[in-house]
Amino acid sequence: MTPATSLFTPVEADLRILADNLKQLVENRHPKLFAAAEYLFGTGGKRIRPAIVLLISRATMLEQDITPRHRRLAEITEMIHTASLVHDDVVDESDMRRGVPTVHSLFGNRIAILAGDFLFAQSSWYLANLDNLEVVKLLSEVIMDLATGEIQQGMNRFHINVSIEDYLEKSYYKTASLIANSSKAAALLSEVSQETADHLYNYGRHFGIAFQIVDDILDFTSTTDTLGKPAGSDLKSGNLTAPVLFALEEKPYLEALIERQFAQQGDLEQALALVQDSQGIQRARELAAYHTKLASEHLCDLSPSESHQALINIANYTLGRLY
Amino acid sequence: MTPATSLFTPVEADLRILADNLKQLVENRHPKLFAAAEYLFGTGGKRIRPAIVLLISRATMLEQDITPRHRRLAEITEMIHTASLVHDDVVDESDMRRGVPTVHSLFGNRIAILAGDFLFAQSSWYLANLDNLEVVKLLSEVIMDLATGEIQQGMNRFHINVSIEDYLEKSYYKTASLIANSSKAAALLSEVSQETADHLYNYGRHFGIAFQIVDDILDFTSTTDTLGKPAGSDLKSGNLTAPVLFALEEKPYLEALIERQFAQQGDLEQALALVQDSQGIQRARELAAYHTKLASEHLCDLSPSESHQALINIANYTLGRLY
Numbered sequence: 001m002t003p004a005t006s007l008f009t010p011v012e013a014d015l016r017i018l019a020d021n022l023k024q025l026v027e028n029r030h031p032k033l034f035a036a037a038e039y040l041f042g043t044g045g046k047r048i049r050p051a052i053v054l055l056i057s058r059a060t061m062l063e064q065d066i067t068p069r070h071r072r073l074a075e076i077t078e079m080i081h082t083a084s085l086v087h088d089d090v091v092d093e094s095d096m097r098r099g100v101p102t103v104h105s106l107f108g109n110r111i112a113i114l115a116g117d118f119l120f121a122q123s124s125w126y127l128a129n130l131d132n133l134e135v136v137k138l139l140s141e142v143i144m145d146l147a148t149g150e151i152q153q154g155m156n157r158f159h160i161n162v163s164i165e166d167y168l169e170k171s172y173y174k175t176a177s178l179i180a181n182s183s184k185a186a187a188l189l190s191e192v193s194q195e196t197a198d199h200l201y202n203y204g205r206h207f208g209i210a211f212q213i214v215d216d217i218l219d220f221t222s223t224t225d226t227l228g229k230p231a232g233s234d235l236k237s238g239n240l241t242a243p244v245l246f247a248l249e250e251k252p253y254l255e256a257l258i259e260r261q262f263a264q265q266g267d268l269e270q271a272l273a274l275v276q277d278s279q280g281i282q283r284a285r286e287l288a289a290y291h292t293k294l295a296s297e298h299l300c301d302l303s304p305s306e307s308h309q310a311l312i313n314i315a316n317y318t319l320g321r322l323y
Numbered sequence: 324m325t326p327a328t329s330l331f332t333p334v335e336a337d338l339r340i341l342a343d344n345l346k347q348l349v350e351n352r353h354p355k356l357f358a359a360a361e362y363l364f365g366t367g368g369k370r371i372r373p374a375i376v377l378l379i380s381r382a383t384m385l386e387q388d389i390t391p392r393h394r395r396l397a398e399i400t401e402m403i404h405t406a407s408l409v410h411d412d413v414v415d416e417s418d419m420r421r422g423v424p425t426v427h428s429l430f431g432n433r434i435a436i437l438a439g440d441f442l443f444a445q446s447s448w449y450l451a452n453l454d455n456l457e458v459v460k461l462l463s464e465v466i467m468d469l470a471t472g473e474i475q476q477g478m479n480r481f482h483i484n485v486s487i488e489d490y491l492e493k494s495y496y497k498t499a500s501l502i503a504n505s506s507k508a509a510a511l512l513s514e515v516s517q518e519t520a521d522h523l524y525n526y527g528r529h530f531g532i533a534f535q536i537v538d539d540i541l542d543f544t545s546t547t548d549t550l551g552k553p554a555g556s557d558l559k560s561g562n563l564t565a566p567v568l569f570a571l572e573e574k575p576y577l578e579a580l581i582e583r584q585f586a587q588q589g590d591l592e593q594a595l596a597l598v599q600d601s602q603g604i605q606r607a608r609e610l611a612a613y614h615t616k617l618a619s620e621h622l623c624d625l626s627p628s629e630s631h632q633a634l635i636n637i638a639n640y641t642l643g644r645l646y
Binding site for chain 2: 110114120121148
């Protein structure tokens with residue numbers, strides 16, 4: 001068991017049920033898609049999104065067991081996340097993710113687009129059948145945010161005028177919206193007060209932003225081996241994340257390298273060195289720590305429980321990956 | 324005004340409002356997608372799907388005006404249809420549609436996938452905000468059916484054992500489901516009885532199937548110029564439609580040509596000639612006429628009105644395109 005998954009102890013059994021269900025939900029209809037789906041749901045995903053949904057479900061239901069709807073919501077969350085990954089990999093032409101080839105590089109663009117469409121469609125359908133209009137609205141907002149975030153990221157490639165606020169907005173759309181809205185939805189299924197639901201939305205929002213910042217820092221500080229994709233690949237593709245945006249304030253030459261899209265030999269290496277030599281990574285760490293702290297503070301409404309503690313530990317563990 | 328659009332007289336003004344709204348809904352956020360969307364929503368679409376939604380809305384509201392929700396439903400219907408076209412064109416690698424280049428051939432795969440995702444996402448969101456759970460369920464079923472239909476079509480390419488039943492099922496998923504479920508949804512927004520709503524679902528289902536059969540016949544009987552895409556392109560790509568499936572019962576040599584995927588020179592021309600020489604096209608026409616008749620019969624619950632008459636005329640006009 002990796003340190004990440006041992007954090008999920010209170011919902012470990014739930015996550016095993018989820019893994020089986022996810023495969024079965026796709027299996028029923030489409031053998032070829034099933035191969036892609038099994039591959040998708042089988043490979044290395046940390047399942048952090050459904051784990052948070054399940055932990056919030058347990059932390060808000062306390063003595064009572066969680067309901068089939070809580071479980072279904074966790075599955076929908078993972079389906080939406082997976083669908084967006086598959087399409088993002090086609091759009092970004094990424095060949096590797098989590099150390100394994102991406103769906104489109106293995107099965108082709110056709111299957112990748114169809115598999116993504118099918119997962120989005122299936123999640124909309126399961127969502128409607130949760131019979132809770134507010135939950136439908138929250139999660140359909142997420143699907144819209146994911147598309148918006150991917151479009152913004154695409155349009156801002158190599159734009160040195162992107163601000164930290166733009167970056168945080170894009171990170172909300174691409175990462176935090178799903179965690180925030182599914183956290184709130186889980187709370188609503190437990191029939192908590194609107195105020196508690198909003199706190200849990202904000203837990204998810206701050207946690208999601210911290211999670212994205214940490215991921216973006218690791219792209220600079222980790223090895224290709226640990227990342228499961230080439231290190232420095234965000235910068236290379238013009239996706240300017242927190243460490244670079246901070247570094248740009250200190251290192252004007254970075255602008256020139258980015259603006260010519262690393263066209264000359266050694267440009268990318270020089271840019272990576274400039275980021276390392278700046279306060280960029282340190283400042284990004286502080287930003288992640290700030291959002292992690294805010295996330296934990298929004299758990300204030302929850303009674304003490306193993307699941308409550310796990311939600312705090314996950315936020316801290318995420319930050320701890322940097323050290 | 325083409326004969327097709329003059330059929331829409333009772334909802335002509337409504338369709339103009341719809342065209343403006345569709346462009347505005349996308350415009351707000353994404354300039355680049357807006358270019359693709361304007362192109363999409365601007366080019367030659369017959370808007371038959373939103374026209375039917377609006378006609379059913381007017382035919383069920385009668386003296387009262389239709390509501391903003393009826394209009395929104397018509398927009399959602401066109402958005403879902405457009406999203407699925409964009410992704411289908413990428414998946415099928417089609418370069419032309421309705422006589423103009425497809426989005427992916429003009430703007431690239433990236434933009435086409437993003438634009439499709441964004442339109443699906445936006446339609447889910449508007450759908451949730453109609454605040455009617457039954458309507459959400461009906462339309463999310465459609466999104467699932469569209470994905471299922473495209474997958475089935477892809478998997479059955481060049482399969483000579485496809486039955487007419489398989490073909491009708493696929494045609495339901497790809498074409499009739501959207502018309503049937505949006506017809507029913509429009510009726511539900513007018514608060515008709517469940518029985519009337521079910522009749523209108525069946526109007527849409529039979530009309531949609533007839534519409535697809537007619538489209539598939541025209542691929543054999545029209546010129547490239549009229550179609551706006553190469554004639555015979557269904558057969559060429561292995562998409563076996565009603566005329567071929569019927570022809571296969573008479574012309575065993577067609578099997579061999581299809582099974583070797585028209586690999587030898589002259590194979591496709593020979594196959595097209597075999598279909599022409601068979602009863603395939605005639606039998607497909609009869610099948611379309613049968614479904615057109617059934618469609619009109621399901622309008623039985625509607626009081627006489629201009630919109631009611633237009634719904635009959637559209638079904639007959641569709642069939643009339645063959646003569």
